[in-house]
Amino acid sequence: MRYGHNHNVQEPNPQRRKLKTKPLLVLIGILFVCNVFWFIGWLIPDKSKQPDEEVASVAGEPITRVEWMTAMEKEVGREVLLDLVNNKVMETAAKKYGIEVTDEEVDLELALITSVDGRTHSGLDTEQTRQQIRSTLILEKVLSNDVVIDDDAVQSFYDKNESLYNILTAYRTSVIITPTKSEAEQALDELSKGSGFDGLAKELSTDLASGSLGGDIGYINADTQSIDSAIYQAASELKEGKTSDVVSLQDGTYAIVRVNEVIEGRRFSFDEVKEHIKRELAIEQLPQSVNPEAFWKEFDAKWFYGK
Template sequence: MKSTRDYDNAPAKRRLKTKPVLVVLSILLIGNLLWFIAWLIPNDSSKTNHSEEVASVAGKVITKEQWMGSMESIYGKEVLLDMVNAEVMEAAAKKYKIKVSDAEVDLELALIRSTQESTSLQSYDEEVLRKDIRSRLILEKVLAKDIVIDDDAIKEFYDNNKNLYNTSTSYRTSVIYVNTEAEANKVVKELENGSSFEGLARERSADASSASLGGDIGYVSEGNESVDKALVSAVQNTDKGKWSKPIALADGRFAVAMVKSVFEGQSFSYDDVKERIHRELALDQLPQSVTQEAFWQEFDADWVYSE
């Protein structure tokens, strides 16, 4: 998937630009698939057994070779594209002496978690997300490095958009949705008796999407319009690693929520975000979107992927 960014002109007051979240999710998915495929491939090619059985149906064997071949045909091009683009951005960082600090990545993560779309960040490894953010920041810094923005314009933007840089505490949350209070009470009792929250979510939750992810609904924070207010309130009053009492939802269902991790809200000062705002304003001046592929020729990236 391409790491693209919307560089259209924007009004003085606007929503926080953290790169379109759906693009982030697509790249995260590819990153996870890349890791998974790499895990499947033995380090010593001489010991690879492509005929190894991984499953069977009515006596018919499915081999590792068939399995991996199917994954390659579906995801191979996107995974390779992601790998090439990541290497191109690292080459660009070296050539243009661009640095991306952990603090900058932390800032982007905090801002992503604070957006309403953050509830879509389900089952994605944070390290994959950090790598994607690093690649995006390198691209943005390369594109913005020669564009001059007056300090007064940067300060004016900050003063007019301070609310964007005051993030609410966010909670990585898993939820089991059920249809009745009696079912919710039964879930709580099973949890108290040692049952796995993830396992119960997969087995009992009435919400198929989150059930398939062990109940994970991503990050929940104050102001998430896509999350029931009663659920948000319950999560805010639940300790990390603990689950809530049954929660009555507005749609008539009930839920039991578990807080997996907590990220405290932050207020970022002008100095914290000055460079970020400079990039925002500089990139707004570009006439069109620019992707990593635009740098392939400069860094001698060769695409020989076979369709």
């Protein structure tokens, strides 16, 4: 979460303030890379597969597995490797500067994210989402390590924005959208016979954005405006791991709703969020924007693509 308030702070030591970037951009970047990892992981064959195996053909001309994977490497290989190196560099920086991230901190950030932009995590499973949050926290802590925020400023921000920390219950939700009720009922029947929800969403859902992610639309709550209210209503009545009956939507289509995870709503006290607020206010004070490659030389990072 980003805040638009300014507070007076002591100027950090310029020799240690080596990496300054916008955490939201990093969050988006990590999200992209996690999705790429998932996609490539889905594509990579097991060791029993032969590199000259035919994966497709056009007019009788084969396309082999090695051609396929070579094209994938050319398309996204550089970006994926860049993020792998940067993530490793950040982990190394965290060790050097004594940065630690606890499970409780990840839980807090996850709860706060679900109340604001939980749908940005669609396509990632729970463990990937938590790892993404951990990586972002490491980066933010390195960035704000030497920025001093007055305790009174932290208390003042909490007092003025206490409602931000009253978190609604959120549901990690997947959907299958169909144009007719009969198609939705058919999908329900296939689910009852053991078909996987992810696979059916990819095959049947007319909502291509969520369908390509196995139906995942991320975390939704009572304030989520970007979905049909009937989807939230159905999700709020389900237990974790359960699937709804056919749900009628306002645009005339139909949905099947599945809840993958429930994060119970709660109100966070000042003591629970003061370090979070202090870090966020510190990040606001950083004027420069330098990408993670700023640490490469310090930690002797090298890669396939050279300089």
